[in-house]
Amino acid sequence: MRAVLIAGVALLAACKPPPTDADMGRDMPEAEPTFASEPLPSPDTEGAVWALANNDERLIYGIPGQPVLLALTCLRDTSEPALRITRLSPADEGAGAMLALIGNGAIGRMEVDATDVSGRSIWQGALPAADERWEPLNGPREITATVPGAGMVTLNPSPLPAQFLAACRES
Numbered sequence: 001m002r003a004v005l006i007a008g009v010a011l012l013a014a015c016k017p018p019p020t021d022a023d024m025g026r027d028m029p030e031a032e033p034t035f036a037s038e039p040l041p042s043p044d045t046e047g048a049v050w051a052l053a054n055n056d057e058r059l060i061y062g063i064p065g066q067p068v069l070l071a072l073t074c075l076r077d078t079s080e081p082a083l084r085i086t087r088l089s090p091a092d093e094g095a096g097a098m099l100a101l102i103g104n105g106a107i108g109r110m111e112v113d114a115t116d117v118s119g120r121s122i123w124q125g126a127l128p129a130a131d132e133r134w135e136p137l138n139g140p141r142e143i144t145a146t147v148p149g150a151g152m153v154t155l156n157p158s159p160l161p162a163q164f165l166a167a168c169r170e171s
Contacts, residue, residue: 037092042151043069050160059164061155069153070145072137072161074168080128081171087112087123089150099125100146103155104139108132112147123147129168137161 048063054073062068068088075082087099091114101108110133112125127133136143139162143155155161 036095036149037090039149040089040151043153045069045154045156048154048156050156050158052160052164056167059160061153070155072164074129074164074171075126076168076171080130081168082126083129083134083165083168084124084126085110085112085145086117087145087147087150087153089123089147091115091121091123091150093121097123097148097150099123101133101136101143102146103136103143104141106132106135106138108134108136123150129165129171134165137165 045063048061048069050059050061052058053060053071057074057076059072060068061070071086071088073084073086075084085099085101091097093114093116095114097112098109099112101110108131110125110127112123114121115124117124140157140159142157143161144152145155146152
């Protein structure tokens with residue numbers, strides 16, 4: 001009888017399936033989750049103005065005497081003229097987002113990436129100057145520029161963005 005009982009236990013043990021990789025996952029510690037930085041508030045733009053800089057190759061926006069909030073640069077050293085937008089706001093290293101330009105009856109959405117500039121990670125993106133996503137700049141009314149987590153910048157009315165866009169497109 002004892003032999004039969006031992007044989008039965010041996011048969012049951014032999015019926016177990018072999019281990020799988022799924023079993024190994026239960027013993028592995030989970031990776032620490034990574035999260036984006038806390039969203040920043042939208043900056044106050046009362047009194048902010050547009051100004052030409054770097055021999056008219058760059059158009060900057062901000063309150064005089066304070067750090068620049070947004071910059072446009074005409075890139076003429078490419079196969080076709082391009083415009084680069086820079087939202088001077090902290091960005092998480094390696095992050096990407098969509099910047100929305102809204103105004104003058106148009107909406108333009110473009111990819112921006114966290115870019116290291118002078119040891120700071122800020123938002124930058126570029127498109128050909130002829131791209132229709134720049135059309136919100138093409139008019140005299142207020143524009144908003146929004147990057148998720150970096151707040152919305154209200155760009156006060158000025159003829160300079162439309163003039164800068166036209167000059168870059170013509171170059």
